[in-house]
Each structure stands twice: as structure tokens, then as C-alpha cells.
Amino acid sequence: MSSFPLLTLHILSPDGINFEKGGLQEVVVPLADGGSIGIKPGHATLIAETVRGAIRYRTELEQESIEVLPGVLDIRDNTVIILSAGKVSQQTSIVSEAGSMNFERLMQTLINKIQVEEESVSSQS
Numbered sequence: 001m002s003s004f005p006l007l008t009l010h011i012l013s014p015d016g017i018n019f020e021k022g023g024l025q026e027v028v029v030p031l032a033d034g035g036s037i038g039i040k041p042g043h044a045t046l047i048a049e050t051v052r053g054a055i056r057y058r059t060e061l062e063q064e065s066i067e068v069l070p071g072v073l074d075i076r077d078n079t080v081i082i083l084s085a086g087k088v089s090q091q092t093s094i095v096s097e098a099g100s101m102n103f104e105r106l107m108q109t110l111i112n113k114i115q116v117e118e119e120s121v122s123s124q125s
Contacts, residue, residue: 004041008079009057011068013086014106019066021057027080028056029073037073039080046075047114050082072110083110 009027011019027039032049050073054065071084083106 005078007039007041007057009055010079010081011055011066012081012083015086018068018084018086023059024057024080025060026058029080029082030054031073032070039075041078043075043078046073047110048073050084055082071106 006022007024007027008022009020009024010017025040028036029039029048030036030051030053032051037046037048050068050071052068052070054067056063056065058064068082069085071082074081074083085106
């Protein structure tokens with residue numbers, strides 16, 4: 001067993017928190033480059049683009065998954081955050097125009113946040 005605390009998964013959308021689960025031993029996220037990333041406790045800080053698909057997560061006793069729209073993955077301090085336009089409904093097979101607009105707004109917010117953080121780091125140097 002790892003000496004790191006277990007993972008917490010948050011799936012956020014412009015509407016707020018869509019999903020939250022703690023006590024996870026692993027989270028697997030599909031990435032925009034066509035592969036996927038397995039995240040375990042102690043994973044290095046990372047920001048990456050995700051695609052629509054199943055986010056798989058497991059505890060010691062069970063494995064589950066949740067379908068989400070494309071978004072951005074942020075890993076830090078054993079917290080896995082996925083910023084997405086929202087969960088994919090089991091009945092919906094296409095992304096609505098509103099969902100695409102939410103994704104664009106979400107991406108712009110993330111880009112702005114990264115620029116502010118980079119400027120803050122640069123001004124401290």
C-alpha cells in the first residue's frame with residue numbers, strides 16, 4: 001500500500017460540481033492525444049486536455065465509471081479535477097451547441113487562469 005493519501009475526483013462544469021468521490025486508489029482518464037492516463041496517489045502535477053469518454057475510478061473494493069464531455073484535467077496534491085461542459089446523458093449521443101459553447105467558455109477560463117499564474121511566477125523571479 002502506498003504511503004500517499006488516496007485520491008479525490010471532482011468533475012466540474014460551468015453549472016458547478018457534477019460529481020465528487022474520495023478514497024480512490026486509481027483514476028483513468030482518456031486524453032486528447034488518443035491515449036489515456038492512469039493516475040495513482042502521489043502523481044505529479046499535470047494539466048492535460050481530455051476527450052469525451054469514460055472516466056474510470058476504483059476504490060479497494062469496486063471499480064466504476066462516468067461518461068463526461070471533453071474538458072481539461074488538472075492533477076495536484078492527490079486531487080484529480082476534470083473541468084468539463086458536463087456529464088454525458090445516457091440518452092444523449094450528440095453534444096448540443098450549448099454544450100460546445102460551455103466547453104469553449106471553460107477552456108478560455110482555464111487559459112486565463114494559467115496566464116495569471118505564469119505572470120505571478122514571472123513577477124516573483
